[in-house]
Amino acid sequence: DSGVTQTPKHLITATGQRVTLRCSPRSGDLSVYWYQQSLDQGLQFLIQYYNGEERAKGNILERFSAQQFPDLHSELNLSSLELGDSALYFCASSPHPAGENTGELFFGEGSRLTVL
């Protein structure tokens, strides 16, 4: 158990819909990262927050948005869903800000999104 909690574990929805994925980082970790993993693909970095502020942005679509709340949990919002958005979405946390020494990332178990 990494200490990172993601909900929901599984989500099935239709094209055009909007979903929200939630992540609670490990106790004390201020950084939250979001990654997308499609079938047989690597981990595509989406976005990172540190203590409520956006720190780094990867290949995140404009239809996607995220935020980190004062209690440090984070939410990833996916809207106008397309079939290609079906993937495993991982959240990871770290005590470190985005910097030269990222440190170990602790991953949650992921949220599997299926868009039909």
Next chain:
Amino acid sequence: GQQVMQIPQYQHVQEGEDFTTYCNSSTTLSNIQWYKQRPGGHPVFLIQLVKSGEVKKQKRLTFQFGEAKKNSSLHITATQTTDVGTYFCAGTAYSGAGSYQLTFGKGTKLSVIP
């Protein structure tokens, strides 16, 4: 932007054989990390290398960081069925405007035939 290439994409070995996966970055890295993802699981941190030419060992696993800090390798000696999974490297590099970015390779999926 920064790219991290990892080869091979897949590797099937007989139990007891050795296994190596290689990671190459388009830019000089501050550090490199390695993660293992078991089938159906989430990535789990294995190690971080920081120094040029660094070599670290964890039991049957040997990790190397190249002299130019642009490549790395993970070598497993005498594979076991418990080694099955996907191994990812992840490199941290400067991305401009005072920021650094951690980029994952696509991973090497290891299958071990008993």
